[in-house]
Amino acid sequence: MGRTGDGDDARRAPGGHAPRPAPGARTTRGASVAARLTRVLGGVVALLLLVGVTGAGGLLLTGASRDRETQLRGLEAANATVQLTLADADAAVRDYRDSGQPARLRTYTDAVAALPALRGRVQSLLTDPLQRSLFTEQSRLIDVWLASTDPDRGAADTAGAAAEVAAYAAARDANTRLDALARHQRRDATSTENLVRYGALAGTGLTLLAALAVVATAGARTRRALVDPLRALVDVLDALGRGDRRAQADPAGGPAEVRTVALAVNDLARENRRLLEAAERSAHLHRVAGDIGREVRDQLVARDALQVAVTRLGHELDVSRAWVRMLRDPRDPEGPVGPGGTGLGPVAGEWARDPLLPLAEEVFTDAPGEVPGEVPGEVPGDARAWLAGLHAAGDVHAVADTRAARGRSAVPDAFVRGTDARAVLLVPIGVGENPHGLLTLVCGRGPRDWSAEEVELARSVAVDLARALVLAGLYRAQERLLGELRDVESVKSDLLATVSHELRTPLTSIAGYLELLRDGALGPVGDDVAAVLAIVERNTERLRALIEDLLLLSRVESAAPGRGTTELADLVGSVLATVAAGPARGGTVRCTSAPDELAGLSVPGDRDHLHRALLAVVDNAVKFSPAGSLVRLRVERHPDAVRIVVQDNGMGIPAGEVAGVFDRFARGSNAALQQVPGTGLGLTVARDLLRLHGGRVELDSVEDRGTTAVLTLPLRSGELTAPPGPPPAREPLDLGAGGAR
Helix, strand or coil: CCCCCHHHHHCCCCCCCCCCCCCCCCECCECCHHHHHHHHHHHHHHHHHHHHHHHHHHHHHHHHHHHHHHHHHHHHHHHHHHHHHHHHHHHHHHHHHHHCCHHHHHHHHHHHHHHHHHHHHHHHCCCCHHHHHHHHHHHHHHHHHHHHCCCCCCCCCHHHHHHHHHHHHHHHHHHHHHHHHHHHHHHHHHHHHHHHHHHHHHHHHHHHHHHHHHHHHHHHHHHHHHHHHHHHHHHHHHHHHCCCCCCCCCCCCCCHHHHHHHHHHHHHHHHHHHHHHHHHHHHHHHHHHHHHHHHHHHCCCHHHHHHHHHHHHHHHCCCCEEEEEEEEECCEEEEEECCCCCCEEEEEEEEECCCCCCCCHHHHHHCCCCCCCCCCCCCCCCHHHHHHHHHHCCCCEEECCHHHHCCCCHHHHHHHHHHCCCEEEEEEEEECCEEEEEEEEEECCCCCCCCHHHHHHHHHHHHHHHHHHHHHHHHHHHHHHHHHHHHHHHHHHHHHHHHHHHHHHHHHHHHHHHHHHHCCCCCCCCHHHHHHHHHHHHHHHHHHHHHHHHHHHHHHHHCCCCCCEEEHHHHHHHHHHHHHHCCCCCCEEEECCCHHHHCCCEEECCHHHHHHHHHHHHHHHHHCCCCCCEEEEEEEECCCEEEEEEECCCCCCCHHHHHHCCCCCCCCHHHHHCCCCCCCCHHHHHHHHHHHCCCEEEEEEECCCEEEEEEEEECCCCCCCCCCCCCCCCCCCCCCCCCCC
16 A cells, blocks of 8 residues: 555564554655645535535525415415305205205205315415405305305295395405415415525535535645555455455555554454454354254253253353253152252253263262352252342353362362363243243363353253243143043043933933824823923923934034035025925025026035034024015125025014024023024034034124024135125015014
8 A cells, every 4th residue: 555665664563563653743745634635625614614505595495485385375275175165055056946956955055064164274374464355355255145045045036046146256256366366476486486496506506616626626636645545445445345354454655644544444454353253153153042942942842852952052152061950849859840949950951072971960969059159069058049030130150260269168169070160151941030940051171251142042042941841841731631621522422422312212202102192092182281282292392402403513513524515506405495394483485596596506515514504594584583474595606605695584683692692502582582492502503514614604683673694605615714795785574573593
């Protein structure tokens, strides 16, 4: 970098670097660069200040003109809105007189109601007396027009109509005058803004030209003294930027300032090398922390997670030994360990570098931990309290040299001898506020200063290890709970099968004897006895239906998703046939979809399951509708789903009970009051069967008006991601009130 003479070499410092020249020293080339640049920069700064003053003045004036123009544009727009609203009101009132349409009268009244706010908007934008005068006149004429306008004026009132027309024309003219004034003032503001802008640009340009001339002259004078040394510095910086860590600047040539910069560049290069090496080490340890964390979290067994952690840490941190000890459970000193313990248990996971052997248990028995603040090898009486404090502070305990504390206690000395520890790092393991155990790293070579990156790696692994231990415990608990749930499910299935068999047999016998009694096989049956038998028969059928629904619901809960394909035409036809074959009750169901709409339309799923789900919904609609009413069923096709809509005009469901009708044994309060028979499981079964096929059922009900049920099934296997569309609008039927679900 520049040429250097023998004198420069003689003045080099013993370390190989030239001494830094004094800041004000003069070089062999004459005046220092600082003095030259001071004069040049002084002139440039003065010119730049002039440029700034000129530009700032121009900006202020231009901004004021632009604000004025913006205000006038807003005034024009607001005044035009008043004119349009006035015109709308005038046109609406005349149309109303001609046609008598109420909509035109509403338009007139809405426009008149909007006028005060619009006039207030115009008034807020007025800035000079002339504008205010014209606005006052316009407001007065608008009030005159409003006073003379009567929407109900007859054609015979010609004088009133003429006065109204004249008042409207006067108000419109006043509005036009105010608009013309605002437009004229805006043009003047625009012209002023352009004049100020061009003047400011011209002044700024001339001042900049003068500044450029000064800079060019000064540059020509200083170029010879600066260019070559600075080029050499640039080359060095480029090399450093490309990653050449050996590049060095020559601090012996050029002006004093350049030599000072060269020394600073060399210092920066050395610091940069140090920082890059530290960053590479930190990045490597961060990657290692992520890798170890993933490996630890992948383990479902606690001991495997501990072994992975200590093995990877031992290799990556180049230590001699690594182990983990967990806190004992105070209720079982010999048993499992956990966060509630007061003492450290045996080693739960250990790693030792070859050819070292695992530590003997006596090492931990004689010295159950590490002494904070003294030497490693002895934990205070309550290990949990010490670990809790360390964990709560988010800190670790690092010992750089164990020799500094030798001889203070026999137990720590025994621990140091047993582990051959020269440096120790203790990291608490815990989640939340509770410590679980202690991670110990021992280095046999030392002393060793544990770097911040190494400590952070150990802390990160300890955190991941604590989470893995918690997850492993949760996994064990989950496995245990799943086994218990499977046992409960098996018991439930056996119970349902047993109850079903034990109840069906007597119910069949009761039904048989009821039939014999009603047929007179045991003698004549009077009317009062027949009524009692009817009650017994009705409750027998209800109990039988309840048992069937419970068994079906149990099978649905444990059933696999249905396979196959179901034709919609066949499904709807079979449900309608089943309802028609049943006892005459309630409404009559009819499919309103044309046969050609159902032709070729199918959905994936088990036909019997879908038949049962649709039958439950249709049966509810028929049962809770008044006799002779119509229950409508229609099928709608959407891009990714089919919707079956069942609509009745029965008694409906009270508003606060719609969300709960899908619960087991849930029934509408109105249905219970009217003693409408039912188990309260039909909609529950329908919902679960449809969910099994990736579908759903939705209800829209109004009490005393009826209910609309929408069954949605996907056209392809899988769950629906979104509803295909809004629920259909209710079609009111002119029939009486009916049932609930």
